[in-house]
Amino acid sequence: MPEAPATEQSAEPVVRAQAGKPLLDPAGSRIGLFVGGLVVALVVGFTLGKLLGPPSSPTQGATTGAPAATDPSTAPGVHVHSPLASAGSEVGGLSISSGGYTLVPATTSFAKPGPEQLSFVIRANDGRAVTSFAVVHDKPLHLVVVRRDLTGYQHLHPTMAADGTWSVTADLGKPGLWRAYADFTAVDQAGIQTAVALGTDLTVAGDYAPRSLPEPAQRAETGGYQVEYQGATMIGASQPMLFTVTRDGKPVTLEPYLGSFGHLVVLRDLDLGYVHVHPEPALVNGGVKLWLSAPSAGTYRMFFDFQTGGKVHTAEFTLVVPTPGT
Secondary structure: OOOOOOOOOOOOOOOOOOOOOOOOOHHHHHHHHHHHHHHHHHHHHHHHHHHHOOOOOOOOOOOOOOOOOOOHHHOOOOOOOOHHHOOOOOOEOOOOEEOOEEEEEOOOEEOOOEEEEEEEEEEEOOOOEOOOEOOEOOEOEEEEEEEOOOOOOEEEOOEEOOOOEEEEEEEEOOOEEEEEEEEEEEEOOOOOEEEEEEEEEEEEOOOOOOOOOOOOOOEEEEOOEEEEEEOOOEEOEOEEEEEEEEEOOEEOOOEOEOOEOOEEEEEEOOOOOEEEEOEOOOOEOOEEEEEEOEOOOEEEEEEEEEEEOOEEEEEEEEEEEOOOOO
16 A cells, blocks of 8 residues: 655654462361462473473464563553554444544545545534644554445555644545545643544545446555465454565565554455554564454454565455354
8 A cells, every 4th residue: 555655743742651277177178279279280280381381373472361471562551542543342443433533534525536635623522623642653644545345445644734734645546435434643731641542434526336346365466565364353352463574485574664564454344443453563574463352253354464675565365354163
């Protein structure tokens, strides 16, 4: 997904810390025997685990739950996404208003397909335009634009004027319904951070001919690069996914992009629910390790952004999460 460089005019980066019985009592004896047996079982289990070792897996060492402690988002004083904008059982981007903030676009209708300037303001509940944002992954606001059939994906970074108006040019190259997501962390007058993902529909005049989603696959090509991911997805439990990039069968050296080696945006088909998943900071065996929790069964489209040779590329995947028990 190519994106044009943008010069930020936002507030300075803000990061805030969220700052007994008798000795011969029969019951007591039974408890003592139980505890002793439990200790023995734990020791035996630990010894077997050491002997057997961990299973062979591309995401070896990963566990269900939160990302590993090496993730900078878990460090004290560093911004952490809310479930509305990251992996979890909830999704964001379904509403123009959430968490006390509202997305107010200048216009949502466009007369013909082509490049268009998108302008909008983020307003607080008191009606004021928000001008203070925490810098997350090198930017104070991330704007994702995609058509309703999940084509035309763009990851953009608008610039903000002094009055709080954000502006950026997007390529609305096909007619039909589009969706725009503003992913940001607002900082209120008390310094409290709120991570939010808001969404709005955009309409481009013309005959809309939606495309069907490609079949599910764990391998995709983009710009001459082959991208593959490994890992399973579960509903309501974060699971690791490892993305690797090769070219002509050889590993590709990935470059830092927006503070990480890769980024993953996941959109749910039908309602276009939004999940922006962040990776662990270091490469794992040359690949990008991310954590994803599916909010529900259904079909999803995943967009993996990575940079190599100074250029950003986007690999796209269809993911189907089955209904439990099927």
